Amino acid sequence: MRKILIGILTAFVLAAGFSATGAASKGDKKNAPERPDLERIRSEVLDPRSPYYYPKLMARYEQNETVMNLQDYRHLYYGYLFQEDFNPYRHSEASTKNESLYYKNGHTRAELDSIITYAKEALADNPFNLTQMNFLIYALRARGKTNLANIWQYRLNHLLQAIISSGTGTDKENAWYVINPRHEYNIINFQNAVAKDQQYEEPYFDRIEVEKKNGKETATYYFNIRNMLEEYYRKFPDKQ
Secondary structure (H helix, E strand, O other): OHHHHHHHHHHHHHHOOEOOOOOEOOOOHHHOOOOOOHHHHHHHHOOOOOOOOHHHHHHHHHOOOOOOOHHHHHHHHHHHHHOOOOOOOOOOHHHHHHHHHHOOOOOOHHHHHHHHHHHHHHHHHOOOOHHHHHHHHHHHHHOOOHHHHHHHHHHHHHHHHHHHOOOOOOOOOOOEEOOOHHHHHHHHHOOOEEEEEEEEEOOOEEEEEEEEOOOOOEEEEEEEOHHHHHHHHHHOHHHO
16 A cells, blocks of 8 residues: 555656656656745745735645645745744654554554544644655555545645656756755655665755665755755754
């Protein structure tokens, strides 16, 4: 079940017009990777007159709108940087409990229900905890709650697409932009790869060496964490 879910996510990103390295498919220029203009996004998500005003955008997301497009999801994802509760290093107790439970071999109905409960608690604390979304989808499907699982699947797919749309990940110039360091590993895992080595490179990049799960291919991916760090240190100057 978990492997099938990862395959579905990867297939979605590819079908959306991106290769495994984020490059646009031939003839699909409208989906070409585009570096996010974070100053513009900041201005728009904080402006009550903007269609991207964050409370309105989050309300649409929570109402399960399926008409939200890539720009909506880019504003939703990157706009979270500028919200008061943004903290990329916060980790809830529910997340910790769920991680130990999820990775067991096989689950009873009661355990699946616990995974659902913990995942919802974790997502209430951090709406873009992609790992917990993955856990939630798995447990909902296993409990036969297909429609609800599909809603969360839609959300997760489009958040992944928003990240993938920010670059190709192949070098610093085209690094993927993330708002949480855990999202780096989500992107790698959802591409059926395993991180083998991670290094921070000045001034604000994470470089991750990966190996495909077939054991025959390797790759290097770059993630831009400049804005994530700037916002974190602005809010928590004592952490510098």
